[in-house]
Amino acid sequence: MSLTKQHELHARRKGRNVGLGLTLAAFVAIIMGLTVVKVTSPEFRMPAAEGANGN
Structure with missing residues (x-):
């Protein structure tokens, strides 16, 4: 039990x-x-990272 009454604003x-x-x-x-x-979803594909194909 609290010692002080809680204000209505709280x-x-x-x-x-x-x-x-x-x-x-x-x-x-x-x-x-x-x-x-x-x-x-079936059509979701991760985008290919640039440079991943050896270029």
């Missing part, structure tokens, strides 16, 4: 931080999902 800030964290996590999940779909 509760609002915590709510905003949780919302922002969930939004960021959703954005990362979308980007990760798009990357997985792109890499696992």
Whole structure:
């Protein structure tokens, strides 16, 4: 138990931080999902590195 009462401002800030964290996590999940779909697609090929063919 806390010795001092938490100010109302801290509760609002915590709510905003949780919302922002969930939004960021959703954005990362979308980007990760798009990357997985792109890499696992049949027409995906790694670009050839320059100079790799002996030129």
